[in-house]
Amino acid sequence: MNGQASRLIQLRQLEERGKKFSTSxxxxxxxxxxxxxxxxxxxxFAYQLTRTGNKVLLIDLDLNFSNLNILLNQAAKDVISEFFEQRKSLSEIIYNYDKNLHLVFGDSGREDYPRISKEVLEYLFISILKISNNYDYIILDSSAGADELTLYQLIRSDFNIIVTSPEPTAVMDAYVIFKLLSSANFSGEKLVVVNKCTEEDAQTAFTNLFAAAKHFLGEEPKFLGAISFDEAVHKSIVRQELLTEAVPQSSPAKEITAIVNSFVSFAQVANNNHNRFII
Ligand SMILES: Nc1ncnc2c1ncn2[C@@H]1O[C@H](COP(=O)(O)OP(=O)(O)OP(=O)(O)O)[C@@H](O)[C@H]1O
Ligand SMILES: [Mg+2]
Structure with a gap:
């Protein structure tokens, strides 16, 4: 980390003060x-958010196995390590998928990936803050689990959407994320999406997660929605297409649209409460 990044980190306190008055x-x-x-x-989710009139930046922050570029069939020349190694600014590595959806890609298949420290990750958050006025939402795709860096990323976010499949093992691991965020005094919102499920599976999975979080953490997880297990998802990934763009009438695409609508309402309420609290 060079002097420039250190100075940026020193600015954090100032910018944090500004952030308290801005939108989550x-x-x-x-x-x-x-x-x-x-x-x-x-x-x-990012694409569908843009269909409701939002401008969105989607960042591939899976530092272990980034593959957003493959999913979207985009050639990624400038990737996030260029930013972490301070050869490029965040703005310089942003791609336009279209007018309202912008992307930052990770590096895939690189063996000598730069070691990312919390300071370097903080440098990313400061840089996000600097360009955040250009966007309504900034979405961060993460690595699975909660190693030190991922947990730091989750704590620095305003909302965490925890995606689980309905299997008890995945639900238990989702509970662990709740527990870690709770231990770290995460003050933002935690929302649950159950994916690859039937409606019944989703209900059982969420009921179990809710019961564990309520009993052991005194928390009541919020349900954002469920997405069916559907062959159309697999096909869209093989075709390197966005399901919500290519097959908007499919069940999972409609369910994601419903999730986006719930999220937007939820975020509006959260932001209104936040602003009322500040005033
Ligand atoms: N609703 C769904 N129905 C059917 N298959 C699905 C559904 N959602 C995801 N999948 C399948 O699950 C696989 C994993 O999806 P994806 O890569 O998005 O998971 P991930 O959580 O990002 O994985 P990782 O933890 O490795 O980053 C994909 O190959 C996709 O085909
Ligand atoms: Mg992934």
């Missing part, structure tokens, strides 16, 4: 267990 807009998509559908959901 950083949304991490996370999970305990791997493969629950975070990247698929993050991309389609």
């Amino acid at each position: 807009k950083i949304v991490s998509i996370c999970s305990g267990k791997g493969g629950t559908g975070k990247t698929f959901f993050a991309a389609n």
Whole structure:
């Protein structure tokens, strides 16, 4: 980390003060267990948010196995390590998917990935804050689990959407994320999406997660919605298309649209309460 980054970190306090008066807009998509559908959901959630008139920046922050570029069939010349290694600014590595959806890609298949420290990750958050006025929401796709860096990312976000599949193992791992966020005094919002499920599976999975969080943490998780297990998702990934763009009439696409609508209402209420609290 060079002097420039250190100075930026020193600015954090000042900018944090400014942030208290701004809108909550950083949304991490996370999970305990791997493969629950975070990247698929993050991309389609971001795209569908733009269909409701929002301007969105989607950042691939899966530092282990980034693959948003493959999912969206985009050639990524400038990737996030260029930013972490301070060769490029955040603005310089942003791609336009279209007018309202902008993307930052990770590096895939690189062996000598730069070691990311919390300071470097903080440098990203400061840089996000600087360009945040250009966007309504900034979505961060994450690695599975909660290693030190991922947990830091989740704590620095305003909203965490925890994507789980209905299997008890995945639900238990989602509970662990709740527990870690609770231990770290995360003050933002935690919202649950159950993916690859039937309606009945989703209800059972959420009821179990709710019971565990209520009993052990004294918390009541909020349900954002469920997405059916559907072959159309697999097909869209193979075709490197966004399901919500290519097949908007499919069940999972409609369910993601409903999730986006719930999220937008939820975020509006959260932001109104936040602003009332500040005033
Ligand atoms: N609703 C769904 N119906 C059917 N298959 C799905 C659904 N959602 C995701 N999948 C499948 O699950 C696989 C994993 O999805 P994805 O890569 O988005 O998960 P992830 O949580 O990002 O994984 P990782 O933890 O490795 O980052 C994909 O290959 C996709 O085909
Ligand atoms: Mg992923």
